[in-house]
Amino acid sequence: MSYCVGFIGAGNMATALAGGLLAHNFSPERLAMSDPRPQALEEHAAKGIFTTHDNIELVRRSDVVVLAVKPQVVTEVLIPLRAIWQERQPLLLSIAAGITLSGLQNLLGGHLAMVRAMPNTPALVQCGASGYFCSDAVQEAQRRQAHEILAAVGVALRVEQEELMDAVTALSGSGPAYCFLVMEAMQAAGMALGLDERTARALTLQTALGAAQMAVTSAVGVDELRRRVTSPGGTTEAALAVMNGKGLKDIFAQAMQAACSRATELGEMLQGSQV
Numbered sequence: 001m002s003y004c005v006g007f008i009g010a011g012n013m014a015t016a017l018a019g020g021l022l023a024h025n026f027s028p029e030r031l032a033m034s035d036p037r038p039q040a041l042e043e044h045a046a047k048g049i050f051t052t053h054d055n056i057e058l059v060r061r062s063d064v065v066v067l068a069v070k071p072q073v074v075t076e077v078l079i080p081l082r083a084i085w086q087e088r089q090p091l092l093l094s095i096a097a098g099i100t101l102s103g104l105q106n107l108l109g110g111h112l113a114m115v116r117a118m119p120n121t122p123a124l125v126q127c128g129a130s131g132y133f134c135s136d137a138v139q140e141a142q143r144r145q146a147h148e149i150l151a152a153v154g155v156a157l158r159v160e161q162e163e164l165m166d167a168v169t170a171l172s173g174s175g176p177a178y179c180f181l182v183m184e185a186m187q188a189a190g191m192a193l194g195l196d197e198r199t200a201r202a203l204t205l206q207t208a209l210g211a212a213q214m215a216v217t218s219a220v221g222v223d224e225l226r227r228r229v230t231s232p233g234g235t236t237e238a239a240l241a242v243m244n245g246k247g248l249k250d251i252f253a254q255a256m257q258a259a260c261s262r263a264t265e266l267g268e269m270l271q272g273s274q275v
């Protein structure tokens, strides 16, 4: 069934998701965007997407409403929408980091169909990874719609407990920064070994891209791929022995535990600041 998707907040994420849907042959007539800034809406209007400054009008014409504003403004955005929401009951797909379903239910009222999702920055280049959690009221057809919207910019995986959204945040939400740090370290180490910056950078980036490409297309896991490129007594084994000796896996476990705990804390702070 064809459904209409409205985005509240025409910023980076809404632009990426709408772009992904259009690239997947979603017709622009099925999309709408609202934002207080006229400039934010111009490029969308030029593509044939309905644009408005009025969030109520947007909810009125959408079957799925993607909440794509900063977490700090969620309360002021949703409170005026309570009446129209109760009347139309669209599916809410919230990508606002840290805002819980109970916080959203408090603002909009009732037993509503809501999906809380956590995309990541590579969604901006259509290569994102999102985790999402559905409220009890979400019907299977609605879950598929939310999945289709998120998967338009990469992969989307459902989690079965809302608490796991903090683990998603620690893994794929913050994960691009971990990968950038590893690449930064490889580039610097390559330069320390005598390579010029341009060469070290290009070799690092293509190696990361190539390894990721092999990992996503291979039938075997990353542990097996690593074993296959680690010959006994070879150069890779020498490098991995240093990393293992320094406890690299432990460092990741501790780092991601810290990110997960911080996501929980920030969510509680946001919850406390909502009316």
Ligand SMILES: NC(=O)c1ccc[n+]([C@@H]2O[C@H](COP(=O)([O-])OP(=O)(O)OC[C@H]3O[C@@H](n4cnc5c(N)ncnc54)[C@H](OP(=O)(O)O)[C@@H]3O)[C@@H](O)[C@H]2O)c1
Pocket (backbone or CB within 6 Å): 008, 009, 010, 011, 012, 013, 014, 034, 035, 036, 037, 040, 055, 067, 068, 069, 070, 071, 073, 076, 077, 095, 096, 097, 118, 119, 120, 121, 122
């Ligand atoms: N970017 C990421 O990689 C990423 C990853 C995961 C989750 N998220 C989440 O995605 C959400 C959006 O992030 P973003 O990076 O796309 O932010 P953004 O670029 O700042 O976009 C938010 C847009 O919402 C607009 N806005 C503000 N008040 C509004 C209102 N009352 N009604 C309608 N629109 C309003 C903003 O306008 P003004 O600029 O005028 O305020 C802005 O254009 C955030 O909650 C963030 O936590 C983002």
